[in-house]
Amino acid sequence: MRIGLLGGSFNPAHRAHRRMSLAAMEALDLDEVWWLVSPGNPLKNKAKDMAPFAARLGSARAMARGSRIKVSDFEARAGTRYTVDTIRLILHRWPKHRFIWLMGEDTVAQFHQWKDWRTLAHMVPIAVLSRPGYDDDARAARATGWLRWFVHPARQAKNWTEWSAPAISFLRLPPDRTSATRLRALNPDWHRRFSSRRRRPVHP
Numbered sequence: 001m002r003i004g005l006l007g008g009s010f011n012p013a014h015r016a017h018r019r020m021s022l023a024a025m026e027a028l029d030l031d032e033v034w035w036l037v038s039p040g041n042p043l044k045n046k047a048k049d050m051a052p053f054a055a056r057l058g059s060a061r062a063m064a065r066g067s068r069i070k071v072s073d074f075e076a077r078a079g080t081r082y083t084v085d086t087i088r089l090i091l092h093r094w095p096k097h098r099f100i101w102l103m104g105e106d107t108v109a110q111f112h113q114w115k116d117w118r119t120l121a122h123m124v125p126i127a128v129l130s131r132p133g134y135d136d137d138a139r140a141a142r143a144t145g146w147l148r149w150f151v152h153p154a155r156q157a158k159n160w161t162e163w164s165a166p167a168i169s170f171l172r173l174p175p176d177r178t179s180a181t182r183l184r185a186l187n188p189d190w191h192r193r194f195s196s197r198r199r200r201p202v203h204p
Contacts, residue, residue, distance in 0.1 A: 002161060004028060004127070005090070006102040007036040007075075007083055009180075011051055012059035012190055016178035020129045021069050023173040024102055028127060029158040033069045033102065034204060035060050036086065039076040042115070049184050051191035058194030072204050082115040087123050094204070098161045100125045105134040105170075111143035118166075121147065125160050125167040132175045 004024055010017065013035070021033040037057045053076060060071045080086045083101075090099065101124050103111070108128060111117055126147075128138060138144060150166040157169050183190065 001031040001097045002029060003097050003099050004030045004033040004102045005036060005087070005099055005124075006033055007038060007086070008104075009050065010035065010037050010056045010060045011049075011180050012056065012183060012194075013063040014178045014180055014183055015063070016131075016176040017060075018063050018067065018069065019176050020104065020131075020173055021102070022067060024127060024129055024171060025068065027154070027157050027171050027173070028100060028160055030100075031068070034074075035064060035069060035071045036074055037071065037076075038081075039073075040081060042081055049188070055191035055194040059191070062194075070204060074204060084114070084116040084120040084123070087120060091123065100127055100160055102127050102129055104129050105131040105138040108134075108138040108144060109141045111141060117143060118146070121150075121166040121168070123165060125163050125165050125169075127157065127160070128168065128170045130171060130173045130175070132177050138170075 004021070006021060017035070024030065025033055037053070037060050039053050057071065057073055064071050074090070075081070075086050078086065078089050080089065087101070103126055105128055114120065147166065147168045150168055152163060152167055152169045154169055154171050157171060160167070160169065
């Protein structure tokens with residue numbers, strides 16, 4: 001199977017997550033997209049408005065319903081906090097699948113702060129999903145300077161399984177300005193509708 005991996009806090013999951021994932025599924029000819037809901041993002045672990053994991057997982061399930069997006073608590077079950085460790089375990093557990101890491105344009109500027117980010121880039125191809133207002137920051141990011149030698153045109157995105165990592169492609173997707181920050185500002189108690197639900201294991 002050809003699978004896109006999208007990690008994040010999903011605080012909360014929203015329509016831009018869904019639309020980006022479905023658009024990436026089309027652009028990359030994916031069978032599925034897995035949302036890896038982080039139990040604790042190391043770069044956001046001091047955020048005062050971070051909702052409980054169960055609520056964020058619940059919001060992701062609700063947003064992904066009726067699609068080929070699979071919501072996963074893999075990181076919570078595996079005990080990983082860093083993407084490079086998560087990817088290593090996923091590649092070991094599903095050796096016959098092909099995986100590509102999906103990254104929103106708004107996170108590229110921080111990519112060089114991720115643990116062993118160059119190692120991660122050598123493990124799987126990367127597809128950057130456009131977000132309105134973040135194009136300049138993504139192109140000027142420190143990590144992008146290193147990755148510029150490994151850029152593949154978006155028109156060749158469906159051939160990503162033929163690429164040898166490091167490999168990265170910048171996808172132009174339909175714009176959606178939905179923001180988790182804005183949604184939290186409009187409804188700080190959004191998580192209450194999900195927090196009371198009984199948590200159950202989610203696969204993959």
